[in-house]
Amino acid sequence: MSRLAFMLIFILIASCSNDDDNTTSAPNPDIDSSGLDGKWSLIKVTGGFIGVDHAFKKGDIVWDFNETRQTITVVNTNTDETIEDGLSTGTYDYSINSIPGGSEELLINDSSYGNFERINSEISIDEQFRDGFRYVFER
Secondary structure, three states, X not given: OHHHHHHHHXXXXXXXXXXXXXXXXXXXXXXXXXXXXXXXXXXXXXXXXXXXXXXXXXXXXXXXXXXXXXEEEEEEXXXXXXXXXXXXXXEEEEEEEEEOOOEEEEEEOOEEEEEEXXXXXXXXXXXXXXXXXXXXXXX
């Protein structure tokens, strides 16, 4: 009997594991790596008729996309009115439409902002085909 009890205790101890080493960080509610939802920082604006090329510090201008409500909440802390920086602080409705050729178009408050492209942790909005700007964002 004691031999059976010893074997049971040995099996229980051997089957226990220490999961403390397998810690995972809690998901960041501001980031949804599978979609557009979450915060995107405007990092660069290029193009336009005069050839703008301006870089922004990450976090200065943030667009927070909410795919459920189809809104963008913008926080724009740029105070230099001479620099093209996209949208002013506020909340805007948006939609993304498929266009011929496999591209997508971003509409904000029912106005076209140009071709929309997402590659990994970067998105771009490009209206350079009509002498507009190209906006580049990253998480």
